[in-house]
Structures are given as C-alpha cells and as structure tokens.
Amino acid sequence: MKTLAAFLLLLLLMTVMPNGILAQGQPISSLFSDRRARQVGDVLTILIVEYSSAKSQASSSTNKSSEHGFLTNGGKASNAYMPLFGLKGQLKNGFNNDAETTRKGSLTGKITAMISKVNPNGSLVISGVREVVVNGETERITVSGIVRPEDVRSDNTVYSYNIAQAKISYQGKGLVGKGQSPGLIDKILGWIF
Numbered sequence: 598m599k600t601l602a603a604f605l606l607l608l609l610l611m612t613v614m615p616n617g618i619l620a621q622g623q624p625i626s627s628l629f630s631d632r633r634a635r636q637v638g639d640v641l642t643i644l645i646v647e648y649s650s651a652k653s654q655a656s657s658s659t660n661k662s663s664e665h666g667f668l669t670n671g672g673k674a675s676n677a678y679m680p681l682f683g684l685k686g687q688l689k690n691g692f693n694n695d696a697e698t699t700r701k702g703s704l705t706g707k708i709t710a711m712i713s714k715v716n717p718n719g720s721l722v723i724s725g726v727r728e729v730v731v732n733g734e735t736e737r738i739t740v741s742g743i744v745r746p747e748d749v750r751s752d753n754t755v756y757s758y759n760i761a762q763a764k765i766s767y768q769g770k771g772l773v774g775k776g777q778s779p780g781l782i783d784k785i786l787g788w789i790f
Contacts, residue, residue, distance in 0.1 A: 632753070634753055640711050642755070645708060652699045660689075735770045743761040745759070
C-alpha cells in the first residue's frame with residue numbers, strides 16, 4: 598500500500614513541477630497506444646490496390662498521289678503508231694504509323710504520403726509523389742485525398758480504396774509516347790508534296 602501511495606505522489610509531483618515532463622511541452626505517449634499518423638507532417642504508407650483496365654490506340658495515315666501525262670501524236674501514215682513525243686509523271690507519298698498503349702489488370706504499389714492538413718472533423722488531407730526512371734521510361738505516381746483516422750491501420754498504412762476524393766495518377770513518359778508522331782523526313786515530304 599505504501600508503494601502505491603509513493604508512486605501516486607511521485608506522479609503528482611512530476612505533473613506539477615515547473616521543470617516536469619508535462620511543463621516542457623513534450624507529448625507523452627501512453628504505453629498502450631500505437632503510433633499512428635494523425636498530425637500535420639506525419640507520414641503514412643498508401644497501399645495502392647486498384648483494379649482497372651485501359652487501352653489507348655493511335656493510328657495515323659496520310660496518302661498523296663499525283664499523276665500527270667502529256668502525249669502528242671505526231672506520226673503520220675506508216676509511222677502513225679509511233680508518237681513523236683511523250684511524257685508521263687507519277688508521284689506517290691504516304692505515311693502510316695500506329696502506336697498502342699495497353700494497361701490491364703490492377704495497379705498495385707506502395708507510396709508514402711504526408712499529412713498536409715487536419716480538417717476540423719479530424720479527417721486527414723494527404724498527398725504524395727513517387728517518380729521512378731527505368732531504361733529511359735519515366736513513371737510517376739501521385740496520390741492525394743482525404744483519409745479518416747480510423748482507416749489508418751496499426752502499421753500506419755491505408756488502402757487506396759479508403760481514401761475519399763482520391764486522385765491517383767500513374768503516368769509514363771518515354772519511347773511509347775514518341776512513337777505516335779511521324780519522323781522528320783516524313784514531315785518534310787508531307788509539307789512539300
């Protein structure tokens with residue numbers, strides 16, 4: 598009983614003393630609480646689990662054809678089958694190009710986002726960006742939205758389908774995008790003819 602009274606007295610003194618832990622403004626974590634993101638500047642991991650399929654095709658085709666002819670029948674009598682002069686010209690120019698981007702199945706991944714604002718109702722406004730470059734292809738993943746604190750799991754993760762007003766973007770830039778425009782020589786020939 599004396600130990601319990603001594604412990605309670607010590608706890609009371611620590612909270613009242615001017616140099617005590619609470620007086621210094623340092624937050625005290627409970628031994629029974631977990632460390633979940635809930636303040637501005639805290640980070641949490643978004644588990645992106647989206648099921649979708651998308652296909653984009655682009656096809657370009659240009660054809661130009663021009664034909665000119667000039668013929669005179671100058672032969673007479675026995676030489677009538679032989680024209681004296683003949684000219685024929687023909688010009689053809691064409692461009693065909695196909696490009697295709699297909700994304701099927703699911704978009705899965707992890708991205709770390711930061712809490713940028715805590716709304717008055719306690720919901721967390723988050724945003725995060727991740728950019729990866731592989732073999733000249735740039736992939737950029739962005740995520741933003743609003744998360745309820747109760748959707749933050751004990752390991753500080755949130756599934757993407759639990760994000761309100763979610764904006765999840767997965768963009769790629771590289772050779773596939775360039776394949777949709779004609780080359781320089783094709784552009785010049787198309788302009789001339």
